[in-house]
Amino acid sequence: MKMIFQGVITFFSTLAVFSSTTLAAASRCDVSALPALDQFGASVLSIDAVQVDNSTLSTPPTSFCNVSITYTHPGQNDRINVWVWLPNSWNGRFQGVGGGGWTTGLVPANTIGAVAQGYAAVTTDGGHASTASTASWGLLNPGNVNLYLLQDFASVTLNDMTVLGKQVTEAYYGKPISKSYWNGCSTGGRQGLMMAQRYPEAYDGILAIAPAINWAEFIPTEFWPQRVMQKANYFSSQCEFNAITAAAVSACDELDGLKDGVIGMIGQCTFDPHSVVGKPYSCTDVNGTISTQAAAIVKSIWAGARDSEDKFQWYGLTQQAPLSGLANTTCSTENCTGVPFFISSDWHRIFLQRNNSFDPYSYSDVEWDAAFRLSRNKYTSIISTSDPDLTGFKLHDGKMITWHGMADELIAFNGTVDYYQRVLELDPNAPEYYKFFSAPGVQHCQGGNGAIPTDALAQLVQWVENGEAPETLGANRTVNGENWQQGLCAWPLSSVYKGGDKRLATSFVCE
Numbered sequence: 001m002k003m004i005f006q007g008v009i010t011f012f013s014t015l016a017v018f019s020s021t022t023l024a025a026a027s028r029c030d031v032s033a034l035p036a037l038d039q040f041g042a043s044v045l046s047i048d049a050v051q052v053d054n055s056t057l058s059t060p061p062t063s064f065c066n067v068s069i070t071y072t073h074p075g076q077n078d079r080i081n082v083w084v085w086l087p088n089s090w091n092g093r094f095q096g097v098g099g100g101g102w103t104t105g106l107v108p109a110n111t112i113g114a115v116a117q118g119y120a121a122v123t124t125d126g127g128h129a130s131t132a133s134t135a136s137w138g139l140l141n142p143g144n145v146n147l148y149l150l151q152d153f154a155s156v157t158l159n160d161m162t163v164l165g166k167q168v169t170e171a172y173y174g175k176p177i178s179k180s181y182w183n184g185c186s187t188g189g190r191q192g193l194m195m196a197q198r199y200p201e202a203y204d205g206i207l208a209i210a211p212a213i214n215w216a217e218f219i220p221t222e223f224w225p226q227r228v229m230q231k232a233n234y235f236s237s238q239c240e241f242n243a244i245t246a247a248a249v250s251a252c253d254e255l256d257g258l259k260d261g262v263i264g265m266i267g268q269c270t271f272d273p274h275s276v277v278g279k280p281y282s283c284t285d286v287n288g289t290i291s292t293q294a295a296a297i298v299k300s301i302w303a304g305a306r307d308s309e310d311k312f313q314w315y316g317l318t319q320q321a322p323l324s325g326l327a328n329t330t331c332s333t334e335n336c337t338g339v340p341f342f343i344s345s346d347w348h349r350i351f352l353q354r355n356n357s358f359d360p361y362s363y364s365d366v367e368w369d370a371a372f373r374l375s376r377n378k379y380t381s382i383i384s385t386s387d388p389d390l391t392g393f394k395l396h397d398g399k400m401i402t403w404h405g406m407a408d409e410l411i412a413f414n415g416t417v418d419y420y421q422r423v424l425e426l427d428p429n430a431p432e433y434y435k436f437f438s439a440p441g442v443q444h445c446q447g448g449n450g451a452i453p454t455d456a457l458a459q460l461v462q463w464v465e466n467g468e469a470p471e472t473l474g475a476n477r478t479v480n481g482e483n484w485q486q487g488l489c490a491w492p493l494s495s496v497y498k499g500g501d502k503r504l505a506t507s508f509v510c511e
């Protein structure tokens with residue numbers, strides 16, 4: 001430990017002889033110039049540094065030093081890759097880049113964006129390849145879950161990469177990092193909250209979008225829509241589902257005073273799918289009239305998952321959320337069959353039943369209930385990321401922003417409401433350091449008719465560095481070919497049109 005620490009000091013003092021800004025960055029992108037890295041519990045296997053000039057991964061091209069670290073947790077038999085990208089023109093800040101789905105960190109998709117903005121950026125593979133399915137790593141062998149790799153994915157490697165990434169960054173530039181930020185959506189959003197809950201000193205600002213928190217509950221119940229269709233012995237075409245969704249949007253659109261193709265007030269939308277039974281629907285490959293079965297199915301999907309005694313398990317999707325995410329189907333000329341969302345199926349197969357051949361459609365009622373309980377009991381502490389106690393983050397003087405699309409088709413918006421409410425119950429002053437904005441009509445991380453935040457990270461930086469807390473999140477969307485601006489409201493407020501130019505954020509108030 002001491003040796004390593006002295007190594008860092010030596011490196012700093014060597015650099016201090018030069019003005020770091022006048023050094024050609026490429027000459028410093030050399031592994032021999034990097035200090036020995038130190039993270040408790042981790043053992044570095046290799047480190048490599050290669051200058052990347054004018055990378056066309058970004059427009060305009062970016063030049064950066066690409067540091068790759070491979071390490072293990074001795075005894076855990078894991079092998080984790082970390083990438084630290086150090087831009088030639090550094091803004092003094094550090095960014096942890098989150099992943100998505102089963103992917104721990106996104107290279108290069110999100111990382112290059114951070115680097116192009118001048119951030120030193122770090123991300124990791126968390127010890128498993130970025131594959132669609134967990135079959136390749138979730139089980140050590142049939143019957144035995146790879147809990148260490150799950151833990152690596154859920155939490156441990158996120159902090160490791162941060163600690164290692166900061167050491168590399170400060171040594172490379174010969175200066176301390178000014179501020180550190182987390183940025184991620186979905187799994188990346190969950191990871192942001194994991195940092196705030198478990199490693200509260202790692203980041204000064206956290207942007208945790210559409211977070212996949214409450215994992216042990218929402219992931220198994222993402223299979224609920226398929227189960228509902230299976231029980232009804234009726235798998236709808238997406239055309240029929242889309243007709244019901246469109247009818248709901250049309251019925252509830254104007255509750256916020258504006259006809260704009262967006263349900264702003266989900267809580268006040270009482271649309272009943274049974275009211276459109278018999279209405280015709282038509283797509284290129286299929287047509288018909290909305291059935292009683294489809295109406296009942298959609299109602300039950302919106303109501304959320306229940307156990308066999310009709311007790312609440314988890315929240316449903318809102319009326320505007322496309323049903324193609326969790327209630328997807330594929331149709332032949334004869335019939336339609338279900339296409340489950342792969343992350344939920346994987347969870348049942350690999351992590352709950354520990355059996356790669358398991359079919360989640362085969363659950364009896366009793367087994368479904370038991371699987372949900374098992375998920376909670378076995379995995380909440382590892383991956384749910386639902387601890388509302390943010391004391392450590394508050395003491396660190398961190399700031400955090402979450403926004404979540406109300407039309408999210410994969411992660412129930414109400415799950416984030418549930419979490420935020422629990423945060424407020426514990427600390428009514430939480431909005432002083434954690435703000436939650438709702439994005440009406442926005443789907444999972446992006447897409448949909450609603451206004452999407454234009455630069456939430458910039459607003460977070462303003463809050464952290466200049467003390468300017470965001471009242472609303474600046475967002476925009478295209479309506480009838482025009483760019484409309486809107487300020488997203490902090491939950492539980494809703495944006496209501498007050499008259500005037502609908503393209504301007506000033507024509508709306510949060511109430």
Ligand SMILES: *[C@@H]1O[C@H](CO)[C@@H](O)[C@H](O)[C@H]1NC(C)=O
Nearest residue numbers: 026052053054055061062063
């Ligand atoms: C990168 O682009 C800059 C500006 O166009 C140019 O001056 C420089 O020579 C390029 N570097 C390499 C290694 O191609």
Ligand SMILES: *[C@@H]1O[C@H](CO)[C@@H](O)[C@H](O)[C@H]1NC(C)=O
Nearest residue numbers: 048050052055066067068108
């Ligand atoms: C960064 O370096 C690693 C290891 O040498 C390499 O696999 C990766 O492709 C490099 N990335 C870029 C963008 O050059």
Ligand SMILES: *[C@@H]1O[C@H](CO)[C@@H](O)[C@H](O)[C@H]1NC(C)=O
Nearest residue numbers: 267302303304315316317414
């Ligand atoms: C979601 O929350 C709103 C209020 O915030 C409530 O009216 C609605 O019923 C909830 N939906 C579900 C599916 O729980």
Ligand SMILES: *[C@@H]1O[C@H](CO)[C@@H](O)[C@H](O)[C@H]1NC(C)=O
Nearest residue numbers: 281282283284285286287288
């Ligand atoms: C509906 O589909 C049938 C064939 O299944 C076709 O004959 C009919 O023209 C279609 N109607 C519309 C309105 O697309």
Ligand SMILES: *[C@@H]1O[C@H](CO)[C@@H](O)[C@H](O)[C@H]1NC(C)=O
Nearest residue numbers: 324325326328329330331339
């Ligand atoms: C729904 O399933 C079809 C058939 O497998 C697939 O092509 C499509 O991408 C799926 N849609 C979504 C949104 O996952």
Ligand SMILES: *[C@@H]1O[C@H](CO)[C@@H](O)[C@H](O)[C@H]1NC(C)=O
Nearest residue numbers: 233331332333334335336337
């Ligand atoms: C649906 O049709 C396929 C053939 O296209 C058939 O194999 C399957 O058994 C049918 N399923 C139901 C539930 O009727």
Ligand SMILES: *[C@@H]1O[C@H](CO)[C@@H](O)[C@H](O)[C@H]1NC(C)=O
Nearest residue numbers: 142143355356357358359362
């Ligand atoms: C694994 O799942 C398959 C398919 O449902 C089943 O036949 C088999 O018995 C299961 N194995 C165990 C050990 O439960």
Ligand SMILES: *[C@@H]1O[C@H](CO)[C@@H](O)[C@H](O)[C@H]1NC(C)=O
Nearest residue numbers: 454475476477478482483484
């Ligand atoms: C939102 O504004 C940004 C510029 O701030 C622009 O690049 C983007 O195209 C706009 N998006 C929409 C949907 O209008």
